[in-house]
Amino acid sequence: MSFYKPETVSCNGESFSIYLTKKEIERRVEELGEELSAEYEGKNPIFIGVLNGAYIFLSDLMRQVEISCEVDFLKLSSYGDEKVSSGQVTDLKDIDANIEGRHVILVEDIVDTGLSMKYIVDKLQAKNPETIATVSLLHKTEATHHNVQLDYVGFRIPTLFVLGYGLDYAQEGRNLAQIYILDGEEE
Ligand code: 5GP
Ligand code: MG
Numbered sequence: 001m002s003f004y005k006p007e008t009v010s011c012n013g014e015s016f017s018i019y020l021t022k023k024e025i026e027r028r029v030e031e032l033g034e035e036l037s038a039e040y041e042g043k044n045p046i047f048i049g050v051l052n053g054a055y056i057f058l059s060d061l062m063r064q065v066e067i068s069c070e071v072d073f074l075k076l077s078s079y080g081d082e083k084v085s086s087g088q089v090t091d092l093k094d095i096d097a098n099i100e101g102r103h104v105i106l107v108e109d110i111v112d113t114g115l116s117m118k119y120i121v122d123k124l125q126a127k128n129p130e131t132i133a134t135v136s137l138l139h140k141t142e143a144t145h146h147n148v149q150l151d152y153v154g155f156r157i158p159t160l161f162v163l164g165y166g167l168d169y170a171q172e173g174r175n176l177a178q179i180y181i182l183d184g185e186e187e
């Protein structure tokens with residue numbers, strides 16, 4: 001099976017260049033899976049993925065976890081179709097599982113300002129889980145100004161718009177197997 005992984009891509013009329021290769025992503029996801037397997041042995045954690053962006057990362061990550069676990073999803077929107085956060089979080093779908101007394105592992109694609117992560121953690125905390133850990137594949141460290149605790153981070157990246165591996169630009173580009181960065185433009 002081959003994956004869609006060009007060197008450069010054009011998405012909605014803008015150019016992007018390769019930033020993290022499939023190999024680099026795979027290696028890091030494997031490490032995160034090993035860490036989570038060791039930490040959650042015997043705890044039957046429930047992974048909660050944030051749709052849409054985290055679906056590819058979550059599906060790869062879970063297959064690197066070698067203990068019994070469950071999965072559920074929630075959906076929210078903060079970016080609309082733009083390249084900058086709208087500053088507002090809209091709920092689109094809540095989880096179905098009862099997480100009271102459970103070990104929750106929240107999985108995000110990327111933490112930018114931290115608004116979404118903070119919003120979700122507060123929302124899940126109100127459902128009385130035993131613990132909540134947060135995982136994000138990407139973290140724009142310098143852009144984060146909301147107070148969020150990130151327990152597992154794949155890659156720390158600069159404040160630049162990225163695309164691929166589940167992350168979209170106006171809904172396109174999620175099927176790219178690698179992560180691309182917008183050419184020659186700072187946010
Ligand atoms: P935050 O609430 O931390 O400002 O933004 C988080 C959400 O905005 C992420 O879950 C993701 O959906 C979206 N986002 C933030 N930065 C980027 C980016 O560089 N590229 C893409 N495609 N989405 C982003
Ligand atoms: Mg997200």
Ligand code: MG
Binds near residue numbers: 053079080168169
């Ligand atoms: Mg988006």
